[in-house]
Amino acid sequence: QVQLVQSGAEVKKPGASVRVSCKASGYTFSSYSLCWIRQAPGGGLEWMGWITPYNGNTNYAQNLQGRVTLTTDTSTSTGYMELRGLRFDDTAIYYCARGGGSGYRYWGQGTLVTVSS
Amino acid sequence: EIVLTQSPDTLSLSPGESATLSCRASQSLSSSFLAWYQQKPGQAPRLIIYGASSRVTGIPDRFSGSASGTDFTLTISRLEPEDFALYYCQQYGMSPRTFGRGTRVEIK
Numbered sequence: 566q567v568q569l570v571q572s573g574a575e576v577k578k579p580g581a582s583v584r585v586s587c588k589a590s591g592y593t594f595s596s597y598s599l600c601w602i603r604q605a606p607g608g609g610l611e612w613m614g615w616i617t618p619y620n621g622n623t624n625y626a627q628n629l630q631g632r633v634t635l636t637t638d639t640s641t642s643t644g645y646m647e648l649r650g651l652r653f654d655d656t657a658i659y660y661c662a663r664g665g666g667s668g669y670r671y672w673g674q675g676t677l678v679t680v681s682s
Numbered sequence: 683e684i685v686l687t688q689s690p691d692t693l694s695l696s697p698g699e700s701a702t703l704s705c706r707a708s709q710s711l712s713s714s715f716l717a718w719y720q721q722k723p724g725q726a727p728r729l730i731i732y733g734a735s736s737r738v739t740g741i742p743d744r745f746s747g748s749a750s751g752t753d754f755t756l757t758i759s760r761l762e763p764e765d766f767a768l769y770y771c772q773q774y775g776m777s778p779r780t781f782g783r784g785t786r787v788e789i790k
Contacts, residue, residue, distance in 0.1 A: 609782075609783045609784050610719075610770055610772070610781040611781070612772075612778055612779040612780060612781060615779075624778075626778050627778065660727075664774075666714075666715075667717075667732040667736070668717035668729045668731075668732035668733075668774060669719075669727075669729055670729045670732075670738060672726040672727060672728075673726065
């Protein structure tokens with residue numbers, strides 16, 4: 566069965582960087598885009614971007630351009646989201662999800678990133 | 683960017699009643715790329731409808747989706763206790779992909 570398993574919670578100081586991983590299993594990793602979505606405490610869903618593993622093409626939300634980088638390692642079927650210059654309002658649960666033409670059916674369990682001084 | 687406006691913010695209903703949730707797109711959007719998600723506290727969102735009206739395998743048939751121009755509707759007939767949750771619409775046809783702000787269906 567399809568599974569996306571994310572790395573554990575992180576606590577970071579303002580200005581630092583964080584990298585969250587998302588290990589996929591149960592499907593051909595290169596055949597689907599990998600998307601990242603975040604959700605601030607008590608807030609809604611914010612789409613961050615996607616990456617196509619087979620060629621590394623990316624597309625980012627404009628408000629995160631320059632601070633976020635999505636990468637994949639096809640040898641381990643793992644995706645990574647790096648966010649730099651962390652601010653207090655980057656505190657959120659970060660999700661990865663498998664993309665495709667039928668919505669985001671499969672999601673990771675979420676990774677809480679807390680930015681605190 | 684396509685803005686999705688969901689209404690109402692909150693629906694207060696009793697089990698057994700029907701819920702009608704609205705999602706309006708700020709510009710033309712292919713129905714093929716509109717999805718609805720359900721989210722419960724502490725859980726990741728769950729896809730329930732894609733392509734505006736196609737139900738995901740395993741989702742009860744009391745959930746249905748429809749589209750009319752830039753207006754999309756999720757209908758939940760005969761609410762069950764497990765249906766009380768947050769619901770988000772999302773368009774995944776154009777970048778940036780965008781989500782609505784959500785509608786909370788709560789027990790009256």
